[in-house]
Amino acid sequence: MKFRGKIIDIACLNHFTRVITTISKLTKTCVLRLTPDNLFFILSEKVANGGVSMWCELSQANFFDEYQMEGVTPEDNEICLEVAPENLSRALKTVQNAKALKLKLTKKHCPCLTLAADLPTLSAVSRAVTHDVPVDVIPRKLWHEFKEPHMPDFDVSIYLPPLKTIKNVVDRMKNLSNFLVLEANMSGEMNLKIETDLVSVTTHFKDLGNPPWDDGSQRDAEAMAQARLDIRRLQQFLTGQQVNPSKALCNLVHHRLLHLILLHEDVSLQYFIPTVA
Template identity: 75%
Template structure:
């Protein structure tokens, strides 16, 4: 297995750093899946058992000036590495003004991602700062555990009634609301309908608080409005989630997405989707009873 890459463009380096910093705030460990065309940061939480899941996809050509990969075999031309994203984020932040950054898979005392940053100096002699980030190589037999998370299976007849897709309100506003609500309860109900309406609710024996959003709009994959009766469009689909997991997602964002959407599967999953230029980030929060 071989992997080496190089980033020269400072804008690409800063964007990549923001992505990795976001990942580091969402999870302590994750899997970095390398393919000839894409990079994926994967958190394979068992959503059905209460764990969160994450899938972040980047097109390598939009970030790297050089990218060479030889996977485990010709047929399986990929490399999967488990790492601590905070270590990678810290190394990239120290290289924010570098002339070039090289990232390669090396073998030191253990397998490592080696980050070599060429920093500007006052003299003609360049200064290179190197970080060795320990990684675990994921064997081929375990790769199926790190595929893109899927939505639960549905009875087709109940699909439209079971899921709502909606654009999210501005994330900063939503974060402020969730920050206040977390002081009232450990759980939050998020509900939405096909009329572009979303509610965030806290309900306890002592207090009931609801924040309403309207005119948010619904992505086209949420179902053609002609397929819904007026009653179906107004029907709320909801998921009750751990407020700390939702807050962690909102706090962790380091870039302003061009689109922020969510799918709510009735009493099952809150599926959050952020799109920003060359990056897509999906985050899955399981519903609780």
């Protein structure tokens, strides 16, 4: 079982750092799944039990100048590691101006992802920084828990307004209630609502557009599907987001689930937030 990769392009390194930082804001631990073509960061809490889930997919060719891996066996050519993304994020932030960054799976006092960077210097003496980020190797028998989640059988799918705009609204609403209702329809309309004994507040969005999924259903385009959410879950997602997606959308399973999708040319991030009663 081997893994090594090298990033030379500083723009790729900074983009990789932003993705890891986003993930670190969403979860304390996650699974890093390495395959010959992709890296996946996976959080697999049981949504049915009130937990959130995450699936972030990166194409290695868009980040790494060199990338080599050997999985557990030729038939099971992948590696699954449990990692604390905050540790990885801190290490990456110290090497953002590196001339090159090498990542390698190593065995020190425990399995580690070792980051080695050549930093720029004003003298002829090179300056190198190394970080060892501890990881746990996940055995093959548990891999089935970390497969790509199925697209939910949603009632409404809609493009989101600018995430910064949503964040500003949610930040204000959090001061008034612990819960928020997000509702949307297939006519490009979305509302964010809070209702308490003392106050009722709604923010309306129109003309957002709906993704062209062709699922063969004949839904009423004006009918609202809604999800009542713990506002802290949504705020956590919006606060940590640094991927700068080219498209952002959400799918709603009425009274059950909010499925958020951020799409970048070389990154996709899915985040699942269950509803609360």
